[in-house]
Amino acid sequence: MKxxxxxxxxxxxxxxxxxxxxxxxxxxxxxxxxxxVDNPIDIASRGIMSxxxxxxxxxxxxxxxxxxxxxxxxxxxx
Amino acid sequence: MLEIFTKLADLISFDLLGLDPSKHFSQSxxxxxxxxxxxxxxxxxxxxxxxxxxTWMSPEKVRDWLDGKPKIFAYFLAVTLxxxxxxxxxxxxxxxxxxxxxxxxxGVTMAFLITSPMVNEVAAVLFGExxxxxxxxxxxxxxTLIGGFGGFLxxxxxxxxxxxxxxxxxxFTETKMDGPKLSAQKRVxxxxxxxxxxxxxxxxxxxxGVGVGAGLHGFLPDEWFIEYAGSDxxxxxxxxxxxxxxxxxxxxxxxxxxxxxxSKGLPIGTTLAFIMSTVAISLPELVILRKVxxxxxxxxxxxxxxxxxxxxxxxxxxxx
Numbered sequence: 001m002k003x004x005x006x007x008x009x010x011x012x013x014x015x016x017x018x019x020x021x022x023x024x025x026x027x028x029x030x031x032x033x034x035x036x037v038d039n040p041i042d043i044a045s046r047g048i049m050s051x052x053x054x055x056x057x058x059x060x061x062x063x064x065x066x067x068x069x070x071x072x073x074x075x076x077x078x
Numbered sequence: 079m080l081e082i083f084t085k086l087a088d089l090i091s092f093d094l095l096g097l098d099p100s101k102h103f104s105q106s107x108x109x110x111x112x113x114x115x116x117x118x119x120x121x122x123x124x125x126x127x128x129x130x131x132x133t134w135m136s137p138e139k140v141r142d143w144l145d146g147k148p149k150i151f152a153y154f155l156a157v158t159l160x161x162x163x164x165x166x167x168x169x170x171x172x173x174x175x176x177x178x179x180x181x182x183x184x185g186v187t188m189a190f191l192i193t194s195p196m197v198n199e200v201a202a203v204l205f206g207e208x209x210x211x212x213x214x215x216x217x218x219x220x221x222t223l224i225g226g227f228g229g230f231l232x233x234x235x236x237x238x239x240x241x242x243x244x245x246x247x248x249x250f251t252e253t254k255m256d257g258p259k260l261s262a263q264k265r266v267x268x269x270x271x272x273x274x275x276x277x278x279x280x281x282x283x284x285x286x287g288v289g290v291g292a293g294l295h296g297f298l299p300d301e302w303f304i305e306y307a308g309s310d311x312x313x314x315x316x317x318x319x320x321x322x323x324x325x326x327x328x329x330x331x332x333x334x335x336x337x338x339x340x341s342k343g344l345p346i347g348t349t350l351a352f353i354m355s356t357v358a359i360s361l362p363e364l365v366i367l368r369k370v371x372x373x374x375x376x377x378x379x380x381x382x383x384x385x386x387x388x389x390x391x392x393x394x395x396x397x398x
Contacts (some may be wrong), residue, residue, distance in 0.1 A: 007367065009171065040171030040369055041244070047253030049137040049176045051169045057373075060255045064136055064169075065268065 002030075002076065007037045007063075008052035012026045014038075017052045017066050032076060080116060080207070082149055087112035101196070106296030109124035113288045113334055118277070121284075121330075124203050124275050129269030133260060134320065135163045137173045138252060140190065144182050152186045153229060157222040160193030170358060170363070174370050179250040184238050196358040197221040200280065200330055205353070208337035209346075216394070217350065218267050221358075224386045280330040287331025291338040293332025315391035319384055322355035332356050347394030351387040 004021055008014025018036060025032045043051060050064030056075045068072060091097050097104035144152050170191060177187040197218055206214035238246075245288045260268075268393045322332075334350045364376055371379070 009169075013163070018145065026186050040366075041175070044172040044175040044179075044248055044250055047251050049141065049169065051172065060253045063255060066271070068267075 001033050003033045003035065004075070005035045005037050005055040007043045007046065007048050007055065009040050009043070010038050011051070011075055014052040017054065018071060020066065021054070021068065021072055021076075024069060028073060028076055030076050038075050046070050083112050083116040083119070085117055086345050091185050102296040106292040109295045109338075110288055110292040112339075113291065114284060115198075117204065117284050117288065117330075117334065118281075120203055120207055121200065121280070122273060125200070125273040128199050129272040130165070130265060133265040136318060137163070137169060137176070141173075141177055141180060141182065141252075144177070144186060144190075145180055149183065149186070149233075150172050152183070153189055153226050156186045156190040156229065157193045157226040160190040160225055161197035161218060161222050163194060170366060171369055174367075175245055175248050176243070176250040176252070177246050178245055183231025183233060184241065185229040185231075187229070188232050189225050191359070192223030192228045192379075193222055195360070195363065196225060196354065198357045199358050200276065201333065201353060204330060209340060209349070212326040213350070215348070217354070220350070222352065224354075224383070224390075225356075228379075228382050228386070232378075235380065237375060240372045240378070242370050242372060245370050282318045283331030284334070287334040290331075291334040294335070294338045294342070314345075314348050315351050315388050315395070317383075318352035318391065319333050319355040322352045323359050323361070345395045346398045347391040347396070350394050351391030354390065355384070355387050356377075358387075 004022065004035070006018045007013060008017070011047050014036075018034065021032070022034055022035070025034075037046070043053075046055070046060075049064060052066065053063035054067060061075050062071065090111050091104060091108040092099055095107070097107060099105070099108075129145055140163055143159065147155060156265060174187060174191065177190070178184065201219060202214050205217050331354060336344075336353060340346060340349055364380070367379075368376055
């Protein structure tokens with residue numbers, strides 16, 4: 001199961017990103033582990049400055065905004 | 079170019095709705111139609127352009143540019159980039175830690191952090207449209223000056239002691255992201271999404287603000303403020319600054335009201351102080367910053383900003 005981390009301190013865009021990922025996962029009928037990282041210190045220690053950001057299994061795939069639905073399904077599928 | 083909105087409002091309120099132009103109520107309706115159509119059109123076009131340019135900016139780039147620059151130059155760069163790069167307030171803590179741990183001085187970091195929310199592009203656009211583009215220039219210049227000087231003050235007073243110590247112990251190594259460069263198409267999409275996002279967030283404030291403005295426009299007697307809050311009333315500026323604090327994020331609604339207040343004789347300095355206080359001092363932002371700044375620093379930050387706005391308010395009232 002993929003581990004998806006959504007990094008952000010709880011702003012609206014972070015919530016949108018998180019919801020989008022769970023929606024896409026549901027559509028694709030994939031089980032994923034979505035973890036919210038909202039402690040700013042944890043975010044900084046992962047080397048991220050622009051939030052919301054998304055990490056898949058520890059790799060940074062997106063930062064500084066809300067991703068597209070297509071992008072999200074690519075991360076979840078491969 | 080913007081007369082088209084006056085004509086549109088003429089057409090709708092007098093021709094279509096058949097209102098009598100000499101009535102207060104008709105004046106209010108006319109004002110409401112003209113201002114909402116104008117503000118939404120301007121916001122859409124300008125936010126899209128700003129959003130497109132912004133796809134080339136990021137906090138990571140700002141950090142790289144500031145890193146290792148001579149101090150004076152770094153201040154100048156910090157406030158300029160701060161004015162140009164708005165970032166989500168939820169990024170301010172990771173950004174703060176990343177800047178300090180890469181050796182960028184606290185003063186320069188704070189100059190960036192103060193200027194960024196204060197010079198707000200939505201406010202700049204509405205300011206120009208409602209009050210005059212020369213005031214957009216004053217707003218941007220005083221905003222960057224307050225940010226730069228605030229950072230400089232933190233530097234000479236050596237306020238590093240008011241930063242939570244763990245910040246200096248944190249090690250920040252940027253995690254790079256590989257991937258293709260952004261295509262022009264993707265940039266257009268990003269800026270359009272951003273524009274929609276901003277409109278989504280502010281439309282209600284625009285309607286409420288213009289609605290209140292329209293009401294005042296038709297019914298408040300001209301020069302009402304000269305009598306009650308003119309530049310000879312010394313309490314008006316501090317009162318405006320304090321009243322603005324809880325209005326945060328509603329700057330889009332505040333400016334259409336300010337437009338009417340100015341036409342009714344509210345002095346320009348008082349208005350400028352009020353609007354700057356609306357955008358720059360935000361309680362949620364202070365709560366977030368408390369995670370890395372000690373209470374003394376938060377208090378310093380708020381008092382410095384309030385004092386600056388009061389000075390700006392008096393200054394502009396004297397000049398105009």
